[in-house]
Amino acid sequence: MRSITKLDLQYAHRFYGFNGEAQYLHGHTGVLTIEVEDSVEPGVNMVFPCNEIQKTAWNVLKNFDHALILREDDPLLPAVLKVYEEQGILNGHPQNTMKGDAFRTDLATAYPDCRLVVTKETMTVEGMIKIVYDLLKDRLNIAKLTFTSGVNAASREYVPQGSRERCPLCGIALDESGVCPKCGYKKS
Ligand SMILES: [Zn+2]
Numbered sequence: 381m382r383s384i385t386k387l388d389l390q391y392a393h394r395f396y397g398f399n400g401e402a403q404y405l406h407g408h409t410g411v412l413t414i415e416v417e418d419s420v421e422p423g424v425n426m427v428f429p430c431n432e433i434q435k436t437a438w439n440v441l442k443n444f445d446h447a448l449i450l451r452e453d454d455p456l457l458p459a460v461l462k463v464y465e466e467q468g469i470l471n472g473h474p475q476n477t478m479k480g481d482a483f484r485t486d487l488a489t490a491y492p493d494c495r496l497v498v499t500k501e502t503m504t505v506e507g508m509i510k511i512v513y514d515l516l517k518d519r520l521n522i523a524k525l526t527f528t529s530g531v532n533a534a535s536r537e538y539v540p541q542g543s544r545e546r547c548p549l550c551g552i553a554l555d556e557s558g559v560c561p562k563c564g565y566k567k568s
């Protein structure tokens with residue numbers, strides 16, 4: 381069965397080199413739907429608690445929220461970095477509190493200190509699905525991702541990677557030693 385959760389990401393981007401209005405900097409509220417597949421854990425009668433899926437995903441994905449997303453070859457990138465540098469906000473500001481865990485994959489690098497994500501490919505809805513899967517595939521048994529942004533939407537199905545042992549009391553994945561990181565339950 382599947383547990384399904386949604387989260388919103390508000391971001392600014394543009395399609396550099398695209399022949400259309402999207403080549404101008406603009407903003408969106410994107411909605412990401414994550415479907416996690418596994419057996420139903422009998423203790424809690426859930427596949428996985430949806431708020432825990434959200435927490436796991438949000439730790440990484442909040443880097444995209446209220447962020448500027450630019451392709452690595454976009455000339456706006458050095459221009460923006462220069463302005464941030466001159467303003468002294470390139471390496472953070474005390475009021476920048478929305479920082480997620482910094483990450484670097486083949487497809488994207490997050491610079492949480494200046495609320496910037498640099499992507500290898502244009503950040504279309506399709507591009508976002510590739511980036512998100514890459515970031516979350518080792519943390520969640522993803523069966524499907526859907527990303528919508530304005531009138532654009534894309535989705536992709538995946539073969540979930542096996543089954544995870546979960547806590548019969550709170551439903552979250554047990555660590556390598558069979559202990560629940562939330563309530564301390566230990567598998568006997
Ligand atoms: Zn757009």
Ligand SMILES: [Zn+2]
Binds near residue numbers: 547548549560562
């Ligand atoms: Zn537990």
